[in-house]
Amino acid sequence: MVDMAASEEKTGVPAGLWTRCEICEHMIYEKELAESLHVCPECGHHRRVAARTRITQLVDPDTFEEFAADLRATDPLNFKDRIPYPERIAREQEKTGEKDAIIVGKAFIRGRAVVLGVMNPAFIMASMGAVVGEKVTRAIEKAIDENLPLVLVTASGGARMQEGMISLVQMAKTSSALARLDDAGGLYVVVATDPTTAGVAASFASLGDVIIAEPKAMIGFAGPRVIANTINAELPEGFQTAEFMLEHGFVDRIVPRADLRRELARIIDFCGK
Amino acid sequence: MTDVLTAKMPTKSAPKADQVSFLEFEKPLQRIQHDIAEMEREARESGTDLTADIRQQRTRFRTTMRRLYSNLTPWETVMVARHPKRPLTTDYLKTVFRDFCELHGDRTFADDRAMITGFARVGGHKVMVIGHNKGKDIKERMECNFGCAHPEGYRKALLKMRMAEKYGLPVVCLIDTQGAYPGLGSEERGIAQAIAVNLMEMSRLKTPIISVVIGEGGSGGALGIGVADRVALFQNSFYSVISPEGCAAILWKTAEKRKHAAEALKLTAKELTKLDLVDDIIPEPMGGAHREPETTAANLEKYLNTTLDTLKRSRLDTLVNRRATRLRNLGNFFEDPGETEKQAKPKHPRKSTSRSSRLNTGPARPRTASA
Numbered sequence: 001m002v003d004m005a006a007s008e009e010k011t012g013v014p015a016g017l018w019t020r021c022e023i024c025e026h027m028i029y030e031k032e033l034a035e036s037l038h039v040c041p042e043c044g045h046h047r048r049v050a051a052r053t054r055i056t057q058l059v060d061p062d063t064f065e066e067f068a069a070d071l072r073a074t075d076p077l078n079f080k081d082r083i084p085y086p087e088r089i090a091r092e093q094e095k096t097g098e099k100d101a102i103i104v105g106k107a108f109i110r111g112r113a114v115v116l117g118v119m120n121p122a123f124i125m126a127s128m129g130a131v132v133g134e135k136v137t138r139a140i141e142k143a144i145d146e147n148l149p150l151v152l153v154t155a156s157g158g159a160r161m162q163e164g165m166i167s168l169v170q171m172a173k174t175s176s177a178l179a180r181l182d183d184a185g186g187l188y189v190v191v192a193t194d195p196t197t198a199g200v201a202a203s204f205a206s207l208g209d210v211i212i213a214e215p216k217a218m219i220g221f222a223g224p225r226v227i228a229n230t231i232n233a234e235l236p237e238g239f240q241t242a243e244f245m246l247e248h249g250f251v252d253r254i255v256p257r258a259d260l261r262r263e264l265a266r267i268i269d270f271c272g273k
Numbered sequence: 274m275t276d277v278l279t280a281k282m283p284t285k286s287a288p289k290a291d292q293v294s295f296l297e298f299e300k301p302l303q304r305i306q307h308d309i310a311e312m313e314r315e316a317r318e319s320g321t322d323l324t325a326d327i328r329q330q331r332t333r334f335r336t337t338m339r340r341l342y343s344n345l346t347p348w349e350t351v352m353v354a355r356h357p358k359r360p361l362t363t364d365y366l367k368t369v370f371r372d373f374c375e376l377h378g379d380r381t382f383a384d385d386r387a388m389i390t391g392f393a394r395v396g397g398h399k400v401m402v403i404g405h406n407k408g409k410d411i412k413e414r415m416e417c418n419f420g421c422a423h424p425e426g427y428r429k430a431l432l433k434m435r436m437a438e439k440y441g442l443p444v445v446c447l448i449d450t451q452g453a454y455p456g457l458g459s460e461e462r463g464i465a466q467a468i469a470v471n472l473m474e475m476s477r478l479k480t481p482i483i484s485v486v487i488g489e490g491g492s493g494g495a496l497g498i499g500v501a502d503r504v505a506l507f508q509n510s511f512y513s514v515i516s517p518e519g520c521a522a523i524l525w526k527t528a529e530k531r532k533h534a535a536e537a538l539k540l541t542a543k544e545l546t547k548l549d550l551v552d553d554i555i556p557e558p559m560g561g562a563h564r565e566p567e568t569t570a571a572n573l574e575k576y577l578n579t580t581l582d583t584l585k586r587s588r589l590d591t592l593v594n595r596r597a598t599r600l601r602n603l604g605n606f607f608e609d610p611g612e613t614e615k616q617a618k619p620k621h622p623r624k625s626t627s628r629s630s631r632l633n634t635g636p637a638r639p640r641t642a643s644a
Contacts, residue, residue, distance in 0.1 A: 072607040076548065077539045081524035130604030137601065159492075159514045161524065164538045165550050168492065168514040169603045172500050175469060176476035176600040183477070199514075201465035202453075202493045207473055221465040221493070222455030226519075230455050240460060250463045 021045055037257045046214045046257055048194055050096065051103045051120035054153060058261060059107035059116065066105035068138045071131045073100060077164045085162040088124070096122050100131040101156070104139040106148070110265035115143040118153040121195070125157030128200055132160075133170025136204055140177040140188075149187040149268050154205040158198025171203035178207050187271045189264060192242065192251065193217050206250070210267050212260070213242035213251045220245075294563070296352045298341060305334045338560045345509065347535040347544075351517060353509040354488045358563040360570065362389055362404030362447045362487065368570035369577065370395050370402060376433055382462065385426030386417035387454070388498075390433040395445065396578030398585075401437035403430045403498050404447030407488070420489075421454035424467035427497045431471050434478055443481040443581055446498040451516060453494035468497040475500035476600055479593055481584035483577065485555065486510045487562075502596050503580050505553040506542035507569075509561050512551070513540035550603075553580075 018027050026042035037057050038047040049057070055064050072089075079085040093099060101123040107116045117139045119126040126132075136152065143150035159167040181188055190208030195218035202221055205211075213219060220240030228235055238244050245251040255263045295303040309330045316323040345353065353359070366373045370393035378384040386406060393402045405422065408414030430446075437444050453464050475482060475498075484501035490512030506512060515523075520538060521530035545551040555576050558565035584592065 070607075070609055074605050074607060076605060077537065079537055081533075081537065131606050133604050134606055161515055161520050161538070163604075164514055164540065164548075165512055165545055166548065166604050168496055169550060169600075171469075171493065171496060172472050172476065173600045173603045175472035176500070176597055179473045179477045180597065182473075198465075199493060202468040202497075203472055204469070206463075206466040206469035220460050221453065221468075222460065226455045227457065227460070231457060235457075239457070244460075248461050248463065250466055 022047070039257050044215065044256070046194065046216060048121045048155065050122050051098065051118040051153075054118045055103065055105075055107070055116070057257070058118075058153070058264075059109055060111065063108040064105050064116070065107065066103060067142065068104055068135050069099070071100065071135055073129055073131050073163070075162075076130070076166050077162070079162040079164070081162070088162065092123050096120060098123055100135070101126040101128070102132045102135050104135045104142075106142070106146075109151070109268075110261055112265055112268045113146075113148050114264075114268070115139050115146070115148050115150045116153070117151070119155045119200075121155040121193075124160065125195075126155045126200075127157050127160035127167070128170050129160035129163040129167045130170060133167075133173050136170075136174045137177045140174070140181050143186050143188075144181055144184045147184075147186070149189065149271070150181065151189045151191065151264060152204060152208075153191040153193060154196045154200055155193045156196060156198070156200035156205075158200060168199065171199050174204040175207060178204060187268065189267055191255075191260065191264075192219050192245075195219070197221065197223070197240075209271070210253075211251050212253050212255050212263065212267075213245060214260075215242060215254055215256055217242040219251070294356065294358050296349070296356065298349050298352070301337050302334060302341070305330055305337060309334070335559075342560055346532070347511070347538075347541050348517065348532040350509050350541050351511055351535050353561045354507075354511050356561060356563050359488050360562055360566045361409065362406050362449060363409065364566065365404070365447060365487070365570060365573060366393065366402070368566070369574045370400075373402070376436075377429075379425040379429035379432055381428060382425045383423075385423050385429055386413075387420050387422035387450070388426030388430055390429055392442070393445075395574060396581065398578065398581045399442055400445045400577075400581070401433055401442045402445045402447070403433060404487075405450040405495075405498075407449055418454050420450045421452060422450065422494060422497075423454050423456075423459050424462040424464045427453075427464075427467040427471050430498050431474055434475065434480075434482075438478050438480045441480065443483070443584065444478070444501075445577060446482065446484040446501065448484060448486045448490050448495045448499055448512075449488040450491050450494045451489055452491035453497065468493050471497045472500055476597060477593060479589050481581065481587075481592060482596075483580055483584070485573065485576070486512050487573075491516060500596075500600070502584055502592055503552045504550070505555055505576060505580075506545065506551050507555050507562060507573075508542055508557040510542065511540040512542075512545055513538050 017030055019033060020027055021040040021043060023045040024043035026040060038049045075085045098120055102117055102119045104117040107114055117136060140150060188209050190205055190211045192205055192213040196205050197220055218240055219242055224235055224240060242251060242254050246254055309327055312323045312327050373391055373393040375391035389406045390403045393400055405420045406417045407420035408417045434444050482501040483503045484499045486506045488510050492515055517531040517535035518528045520534040522528045542551060542554045546554060555572050558568040562569040
């Protein structure tokens with residue numbers, strides 16, 4: 001579980017006409033930002049995008065057919081921290097217009113049929129509870145059933161603490177479903193986006209046949225603050241980035257957002273799907 | 274290890290050793306123990322016969338312990354599970370298992386001392402045992418990072434499990450960790466990937482797997498050797514998605530709220546059984562596993578022996594199928610608008626067997642959708 005609360009507000013789509021790049025502080029016109037797929041035209045910073053926006057960017061127009069859309073979280077532990085869990089869920093639903101932290105469906109990418117799942121960093125930092133686990137599993141099963149390639153766009157702060165151990169075991173549930181996809185000879189491509197961490201990194205986000213990452217995306221297991229405290233030293237520049245993961249052999253390709261559609265289509269073609 | 278119940282050890286060394294091992298909530302026990310030591314010293318020095326008083330104090334010790342331990346709070350359970358004298362994997366390798374033949378290394382990078390693996394015998398069974406090692410003394414604890422394994426530990430575990438599969442040996446995993454090691458090397462060598470691969474491969478490993486949380490079940494680092502046909506917890510152990518301290522720091526913004534977090538996370542054996550996440554609870558002696566390590570070991574041995582008997586009776590494909598189905602069913606959610614809670618349903622049991630055994634068959638509590 002990585003604490004991402006501090007950066008949570010960054011993920012919402014800004015309402016104003018102009019927005020400032022979080023990295024180079026360049027002022028960007030809203031319309032221009034949408035055209036550049038939420039990548040800063042000045043410094044190339046890949047901003048976090050809401051799941052619906054991502055789907056629009058990724059799939060052929062009007063081809064996305066969502067399934068399992070009505071799945072909603074229960075409150076298995078009667079969890080209450082500063083606010084009760086059901087209230088937290090309700091607030092997040094209100095804020096994002098989504099029911100939980102992932103959207104799954106069927107779509108076409110450059111004419112290739114795929115099962116697509118996109119995590120939503122704006123929803124409790126796309127933490128994984130029973131709903132995310134179930135929807136990922138259903139997406140995997142749909143890919144098995146219809147013999148389609150599976151593409152999961154990951155982003156997550158990790159397991160959803162408010163669901164306790166039920167959230168932890170979703171790691172095993174999704175990984176087990178991927179074993180079945182693997183046995184069935186299915187293709188699974190991960191697109192790791194900022195931030196792909198903790199429980200999601202340590203399960204389905206690391207199990208792709210091909211793992212693509214967006215430039216500079218944070219990818220890692222333990223929270224950087226926890227690591228800094230453990231080793232009692234500053235972390236090196238670029239630690240836990242997509243580039244770091246590529247260098248150490250855990251990512252196949254770093255692909256800028258503008259090239260994602262083309263690259264996904266290429267990989268699908270190579271794998272004969 | 275001083276057995277405070279029988280207190281037959283010479284009193285000279287007893288009080289000091291015990292002061293270290295008394296937990297915060299055990300203060301009343303510590304006071305009684307102190308009184309007993311005082312009486313014994315007085316009896317010895319003055320020659321007065323205090324046998325009756327001492328016996329009375331010992332009875333008081335036992336009743337107080339029973340009172341404290343029959344109603345542990347979740348946070349107290351966490352403290353017992355982390356007790357410095359709690360039996361470790363290395364203890365059970367001597368007491369529960371026989372003929373342990375350690376197998377070192379992941380054949381790629383190193384031999385992680387935080388994860389111990391090897392052949393062993395338990396009851397009438399030959400097994401592959403995999404266990405976190407927290408270390409007994411400071412030197413050993415430093416070597417094994419207090420039981421926090423690196424990627425090579427998880428890879429070593431998987432390598433040995435595959436060998437077990439090849440030779441038809443069941444796998445017994447003993448979980449006792451705060452979590453996977455959070456450090457530079459750990460991230461550089463892909464701790465997330467190592468755990469993920471273990472989850473996937475353990476879910477389809479063609480040999481029986483039993484996982485027992487013997488102390489701390491800390492997050493992904495625990496689950497990395499935790500996917501099994503049977504999951505058991507020792508009575509005073511715990512299993513959690515995050516440490517109570519970590520949870521408190523993130524959700525309450527202060528580690529001071531760790532007691533609240535321990536409560537909220539439902540991390541005890543009892544709570545996890547209610548949630549259908551744990552199959553069995555292995556009893557501990559009154560006062561915790563560390564007070565009577567022999568009894569604790571006997572309980573574990575009995576559990577492993579009978580469970581292995583049971584699991585070995587199943588055909589391997591049935592077993593693996595059932596394991597996959599059980600994983601498939603984990604977690605409840607609301608589906609259609611206004612509908613009551615439903616449990617995840619199996620759709621793709623491994624291969625095509627008609628068996629639809631639902632291992633986590635607890636009644637889904639019907640609830641109405643929240644606003």
